[in-house]
Amino acid sequence: MKMKKVLINILMLITLICCLMAVACSNKQVELVDFDDITVNGSIYSDFSLAGYVYVSDTDGNLYKATVSVVDADGNEVETLFNRFEPTKMEEYTATISVKVGGKTQTRKIIIDVKDRSVPQITLTENIYVGTVNSEYILPTVEVRKITEEEITPEIKVFYQNGESSTEVELSNENRFTPQNSGDYLMQITATDKYGTLAKKTYSFYVRPQMAENVLEDFGDEKSKYNFTAYGCGGANAGTYYEEFGGKTGVVYVSSPGSQNCSALRFNKTYEELVSLTEFDNLVFTIYLDMEGETHPLKVGGKFEQVKCRQWVDFVVSRAQLLDLVSGETDVQKWDNFCKKYCVTGNGAYMFSHQDGHNAMHIYVDNVKLEKRAPLAANMLEDFNHPSTAENVQYNAWGTCNGTGSGSWWAGTYHETYQGATGVVELKAHNDSKGYQIPIRFSRTESELAQIMQNLESVTYRIYSPDTNYWFVAGKKAGVVIQKDTWTEVTVTKAELLGETSEADYVKAHCNTGSGVGNTYNNQGRLFIDSVTFTLVNA
């Protein structure tokens, strides 16, 4: 009996302990933490999330899910979705967080003080560019925006970064300055709104050394390579690099691997920008084509040329050619199907392209300048004293003037000094099967030529043939043999020039100049032309 009592007492004690444990686990007095009313910041038109207030914890870390409601300053209920809402007024919103614990509901208020707390957005309305020493640098216009209408004037500073040191540059009221040093500069913009929210942005730009007049690029600076962009079409790699090469300091180099691809170098100016630069006749590129062989085809602007390999040459694009590109007379897309995707879609004039199924291409560029030719003497149609004159001598297969020929042939014109004559143009032709018509097109304007032609008496060519006696034809004139190794002047009268020969027809029809020379031999030959002069009737 006594044993029974003891047992009952033990059991009652255990029961009591269990009950206490159960209470401890489930009905303990709950004390919520961080449940005070608080005021927090909100920003107009920017979603305010209450996801951080929906779950409330007690001192033991237990979580309780609360309900959330929001009212505006007038006490109107505000629609919430996914425990977030968009404040549309700059006022105080109140979120009420209610949680039921231990049989009673506890609440806290979250006051959301809504202002335009958006960070001021600093943007440039123009792109930053590479400056030049002693040329005024105009900083791009800075725009600062907030969600609301607040007007903020940005503070703009410019620092010249010289290694470890940084020197502030004095700006004019219009945010301009004239850099005295080449190197890196930092444009620092800060904008502070009326709530003290600070926005900051920095942009780096570069100032390069001064270049000679009319030089667009001398590649005398490591940043100069950014004036060009290299493209590898169809997956070819291409790049521009700053390095020294072939006795020139500071060149840009583009290369592509040899595959069934092409690569191109694009000047970071549009054709329109180039022609509007200044009065000039020619855009001259000093280039070096580092490829095997004597010459290699290269396209520049709308022009296809054979370029001598492994020597520095001036490659000239005339203003007229650029204008043809601007006007659409030369359709670049049609002109080079391979590169149109990469070379035409962006801003920038497509300057070089190369297509070669087998060979890697390396082009070095040392100088890009604008040139204005010295005026020609009064009776001179062409003196070939200028590199651009090479392009005034066109070559091609018989019967065409601006297309590609058929058969196995190649030809090129080069501007050189030769056999005591300064500024000659070398025509070089090779033909396996048929003769060549090599017309001459002058850089005179149509109206100038028309005026000359009106009173023309004769045209005189000064020619040199170094390889063989040369059979020269022009218009109706009977063929004349040019003895090799002698500068020879051949005069062609107007009547002969405009004679009804097939050669003259060709010249008139395709080259629009009324003058031409022809190499009709089926072999390789060179011809140098030093000048083309004219005499007028009654002159």
Added chain:
Amino acid sequence: MKRIFVLMLSVIVCLSSVGVLGCADKEEKVITLCNFEQWAPDFQTMAVYNRLGKISRNADKNYVFEGDYSAKIQVVGARNSNSIPSMVIPLGSEKFEFSYKDFSEFDTITAQVYNNQDESITVSLGLVSSFDKDRYDKIDSATFTIEPKKWTQINYMIDIDYLSLCADYTSIAGLVFEFEDAGVIYPEDGTQIYLDNVCLNKASSKRQPQNFIELTVTDTYKEICDFERTYQKYVMKVKRGANIDESIETFVVNASDYGIPAASGEKVLRVLRHPYRTAKVYNELQVPETILKACGMNKIPQTAKDYASWYFCFDMYNNDDSRSEWMSLWFSQEGYTKRDAPLKLLQSDRTDMKKTAGQWAGWHEGMYSTYNPKDGDFMGLIRKNGWTTFRISLYELSQGMEMIEYVTNPGIFGISMYSPAGETDWEMFVDNFRLEKGEPLNYVDFGEDA
């Protein structure tokens, strides 16, 4: 007597078990993601962004919430931009063989934060749908006020309804902590914060999101996303190729606030494209699978005539008078891993550009477009300072190589765009993703449907 004793004992044992198990069960509901007691994976898998500063393992017990260690964070700041110093903690790792990415399992995230400053600070905790070493794609966050000199438990509610709209809630990539920019250079001067016990709390049962999608549907129109409804603010996904200040930002706005008409209604999606600094940045704006499936594209009768009459349409506005916009569009059935697949269907017989443009029935309204069969990209040009309507025929979309799945079981629709070069932002607007019934394509042979 003996029977009574046994009975009472059973009851007591049973009650005790219930009590004990009740407490134990609660413990198991918590998954500790990081308690910083071990270097790997807690610290090793973290990713930091925007000059966060320094993170180190702290053994000073004054700043440890539980155990022997916590994470010490010394926030420095982005200094030259307004990017937010931040860090991402991944929710899964193949190397360390864990995955807590399925958020149908969890309802809250908790963390202990100690603010060692003299004044209160704010810390944001959010989720990212993806991240890499350079950027992360944040899909949600909440901001917490952390009082000075004490541990604060932050409780972040996982809103599965919200997540289901804008992300795959069963595959959340990570947690992101964002901090206020301290604007200093050296970590010693930075904001000092300690972090401990980052935990995921399991829901009482596996959760299913509620359907919030409401759409206008008529015989000739099926709304996909017009940005007029509140939930549509959260629909579009952004996949960035770089940090936010070099990629894109999106906002649902009133078109009139920006001085333009909306393509429909009042609200539009504003896309702000920030210029890249060094390498080109590729970004994607995505209509997620959930939304595409909800619009009823898969309910359109599978006949040539119906498909030739329905168009997937949307409008874009290029608010820049100096730049044209090239972009590519793509459908994907299984996320962006197959992003080039859908347009390959056009390669087989649509290699001629003019023909392609013609067959797409003027969807570009006089603008031109290119389709590059090699790359599988369809490129579109957006009109400057005006709305351009893009129309993509479901017939074209469904042709060839089982591509009917792109209509019957659609995946993501994406618009990809590079960040611009230079220094200036580029503003665009997008509106009214929809299915529209119109004149059927005139070159389709309807066969028996005719």
